[in-house]
Amino acid sequence: MTQAQLAQGSPPLLAVRDVSVVFGGIIALNGVSFDMHKGQILGLIGPNGAGKTTLFNCLSRLYQPSSGDILMEGASILTRPPHRIAEIGIGRTFQNVALFPNLTVMDNVRVGTHARTSSDIISDSLRLAWIRRSETDVNKKVHEILAYLDLEDVAHTVVSGLPFGTQKRVELARALAADPKILLLDEPAGGLNHEEVYVLGDLIRRIREDRHMTVLLVEHHMGLVMSIADHVVALNFGKKLAEGTPAQVQADPDVIKAYLGSKDQ
Amino acid sequence: MSAAEEVVAEGHQAVAAVPKRGMTLGTGTSLVVLAALLIMPIFVKNFIIFQMTMLLIYGLAVLALNILTGGSGQFSLGQSAFYAVGAYTTAVLMEHFNVNYALTLPIAGVVCFAFGFLFGQPALRLSGVYLALATFALATAMPQLLKLNFLEHWTGGVQGLVVTKPDAPFGLPMSQDMWLYYFTLVVVIAIYIFAVNLLRSRSGRAFMAIRDNEIAASAMGVDVALYKTLAFGVSAAITGIAGSLGAIAVQFVAPDSYTITLAISLFLGMVVGGVGWLPGSIVGAAFIIFVPNIAEGISKGLSGAVFGVLLFLVIYLVPHGARQVAILGQKLAGKLRKN
Numbered sequence: 001m002t003q004a005q006l007a008q009g010s011p012p013l014l015a016v017r018d019v020s021v022v023f024g025g026i027i028a029l030n031g032v033s034f035d036m037h038k039g040q041i042l043g044l045i046g047p048n049g050a051g052k053t054t055l056f057n058c059l060s061r062l063y064q065p066s067s068g069d070i071l072m073e074g075a076s077i078l079t080r081p082p083h084r085i086a087e088i089g090i091g092r093t094f095q096n097v098a099l100f101p102n103l104t105v106m107d108n109v110r111v112g113t114h115a116r117t118s119s120d121i122i123s124d125s126l127r128l129a130w131i132r133r134s135e136t137d138v139n140k141k142v143h144e145i146l147a148y149l150d151l152e153d154v155a156h157t158v159v160s161g162l163p164f165g166t167q168k169r170v171e172l173a174r175a176l177a178a179d180p181k182i183l184l185l186d187e188p189a190g191g192l193n194h195e196e197v198y199v200l201g202d203l204i205r206r207i208r209e210d211r212h213m214t215v216l217l218v219e220h221h222m223g224l225v226m227s228i229a230d231h232v233v234a235l236n237f238g239k240k241l242a243e244g245t246p247a248q249v250q251a252d253p254d255v256i257k258a259y260l261g262s263k264d265q
Numbered sequence: 266m267s268a269a270e271e272v273v274a275e276g277h278q279a280v281a282a283v284p285k286r287g288m289t290l291g292t293g294t295s296l297v298v299l300a301a302l303l304i305m306p307i308f309v310k311n312f313i314i315f316q317m318t319m320l321l322i323y324g325l326a327v328l329a330l331n332i333l334t335g336g337s338g339q340f341s342l343g344q345s346a347f348y349a350v351g352a353y354t355t356a357v358l359m360e361h362f363n364v365n366y367a368l369t370l371p372i373a374g375v376v377c378f379a380f381g382f383l384f385g386q387p388a389l390r391l392s393g394v395y396l397a398l399a400t401f402a403l404a405t406a407m408p409q410l411l412k413l414n415f416l417e418h419w420t421g422g423v424q425g426l427v428v429t430k431p432d433a434p435f436g437l438p439m440s441q442d443m444w445l446y447y448f449t450l451v452v453v454i455a456i457y458i459f460a461v462n463l464l465r466s467r468s469g470r471a472f473m474a475i476r477d478n479e480i481a482a483s484a485m486g487v488d489v490a491l492y493k494t495l496a497f498g499v500s501a502a503i504t505g506i507a508g509s510l511g512a513i514a515v516q517f518v519a520p521d522s523y524t525i526t527l528a529i530s531l532f533l534g535m536v537v538g539g540v541g542w543l544p545g546s547i548v549g550a551a552f553i554i555f556v557p558n559i560a561e562g563i564s565k566g567l568s569g570a571v572f573g574v575l576l577f578l579v580i581y582l583v584p585h586g587a588r589q590v591a592i593l594g595q596k597l598a599g600k601l602r603k604n
Contacts, residue, residue: 083487119468178486
């Protein structure tokens, strides 16, 4: 029995309610609903153009749904601007790595704490005592996360020169620095080789256990999703095709049809 | 268009080469530079002291642009407008209201902060070359605004205003020029320290995060619109204080002292000093003050062309400006130490 299954009875941490997104006549998402419970790893799968990234961008408030609602701990997130999503505990990584290329690893992760700290330009310019205290706390936290993700050796390296796999870990570290309740991972396995994907799967599971996190995994890599997700939602053409345990979704005839084409054709 | 794009692309490249660690000087170097700046006026004539004062003032204005462009990644060809507002604020306060010159500096800073912050609001919708063009419009409009009839009572219209140079206080035995030099030096050092603190802080990291990737910055909770306008405000405030000091040093303000040429000079100073490298600001300022004189010394008739060639040489040999020279020097020193 995992924590996620135990939590099934309690209200969902994140609820996607009948969300539709229309781009000038094209229906990118059509009435999609699902719940995420605390401690769950939820895999969101679907062929290209299924609406995964659209849904993801609704969650991080880059897109506004045409109808429906998204609730975080019971409260709608749709009235919040994009920069006020991190503070309610939604952290994310990006599909093709969106780090701050000219900053060091340490500074990238420090920016991750932005939503959890406060300052103003005058206090910052004068380096007042409370700013120094807050910076000390930030540095402590950043070092802890860097150690956790085995990034201490490159702490002072500018990220643009690092290998792609390391950059992905830096991005994860940056997301963790905001103490998210939900971690949204957009195709974390993209561009990784077989062995790296295996290590990544392990890491995601470890983060969930150690840091009590709930993970939404948008992923093409079926092997990764099926091996680490507790719950899988399959999308196709903007609609929810199937939902259930990895085994249930894998056996679903509609899902098989969407991925492999129907036998009649 | 393509030429402008190249300038911007070059700027970005220069930005890209500057990690945050490398934004300042080491303690040893700073102390040597500081000592030189402190002792120098004792040995030179008043005119040279005046030139050194102007060097510090332009250095401050270049530093302000460096915070905006090197820090937050926004371009401005409108710095002359902020400089003018600072200069006029000081001139009007001193001559019409008898306010002490030192007090006019923070007032000019606040006025220019508000001006820059407000200008930053519409500028939010623009980026890169388009932002450069919008600020260009501001720079061209400013001298005309200062000549407006209904402002003439305060600004003196085309004639401008004469500013009284302050004497050294407490009966200190030094010339007006020397006093103003030390006064400027203190202001510039204080602002330099504040600027370094700012860029190393949470706010500075937000600026640089926006420069590098706006969407990711926003996902980390950075209010992109707020920090972009704040960067404009801070840059305008510092430029305004430079303008105030400039008005006091030159003892005169007139609309045509603050044309687009000044804005372009400051932009040039930033590129020559190294975009994003704060100590380079003073080197850039030296370039825009002294190199035109050198060019004139080489050929009176063709001074513009000679200046162009010198500028071209600098950009060609050290595209990242003074910062590149500093890094080369550091490497060389490191090698010598090893041997």
